[in-house]
Amino acid sequence: MKQLPKVIFCWSGGKDSAYCLHKVLSEKLVDVKYLLTTINDEFKRISMHGIQEALLDKQVEAIGIPLIKMRVHEGTNNEYEKQMEAVLLKAKAEGINQVVFGDIFLEDLRAYRENNLAKIGMKAVFPLWKIDTTFLINDFIKQGFKSITCCINDGYLTEDWVGKEIDKQFIEKLPDNVDPCGENGEYHSFCYDGPIFKNKIAFTGGEKVYKALQIKTDDKCTLSSNIITKGFWFYDLIPN
Numbered sequence: 001m002k003q004l005p006k007v008i009f010c011w012s013g014g015k016d017s018a019y020c021l022h023k024v025l026s027e028k029l030v031d032v033k034y035l036l037t038t039i040n041d042e043f044k045r046i047s048m049h050g051i052q053e054a055l056l057d058k059q060v061e062a063i064g065i066p067l068i069k070m071r072v073h074e075g076t077n078n079e080y081e082k083q084m085e086a087v088l089l090k091a092k093a094e095g096i097n098q099v100v101f102g103d104i105f106l107e108d109l110r111a112y113r114e115n116n117l118a119k120i121g122m123k124a125v126f127p128l129w130k131i132d133t134t135f136l137i138n139d140f141i142k143q144g145f146k147s148i149t150c151c152i153n154d155g156y157l158t159e160d161w162v163g164k165e166i167d168k169q170f171i172e173k174l175p176d177n178v179d180p181c182g183e184n185g186e187y188h189s190f191c192y193d194g195p196i197f198k199n200k201i202a203f204t205g206g207e208k209v210y211k212a213l214q215i216k217t218d219d220k221c222t223l224s225s226n227i228i229t230k231g232f233w234f235y236d237l238i239p240n
Helices: 015-026 053-063 077-092 107-118 133-142 168-173
Strands: 006-010 031-040 067-072 098-100 123-125 146-153 187-193 203-212 231-239
Touching (some): 015 187, 031 053, 031 077, 053 187, 067 077, 077 107
Parallel strands (some): 006 031, 031 067, 098 123
Antiparallel strands (some): 146 231
């Protein structure tokens, strides 16, 4: 029997991560030894998505794969890269040489990941690469996954889009300039049910919070030239 490559899987807690993990597990593409999630240690939340660490813990418990939490404080790319390198070098010492990402079509982001991993002799794997995003989001729903928007970019969507269930109606109503999977950063989500979970993740909706965009000189943020982002709306999900 062919031995599968050992990998770390970058887990954001959202729909793309969930669908990608389901794909690699169900198709037996890799041996997922760890999930890896970046946590903002000041707020104890998943970076960018704003999901409470307690809900991440519930996801991981329901998945059944060990989680490595990479805690950041400054929120800069320099800090992120140093922390990531330290985590991955430990994994490499265990015979893990590949890292799986759920990215779909952003060429600059793929190159950024590949270049950083090449510095430490590791390889990036992109199981969803160049798959049509309309197909992906519809198959995500078809497979029985459940997800809710937890963060939206106000350059693309209005406040009322945060806290929305991602279903067929959601997809049909998306503006034309929004990618169905939100691959350009239009929205982020929290996946709470589906075939990778042993049980549904219970939560209740809290308040909507607006955070104005803070630009740092080393941010690698790519937005369309005609998009003006002033900030992000977050939906605080409370673990039950």
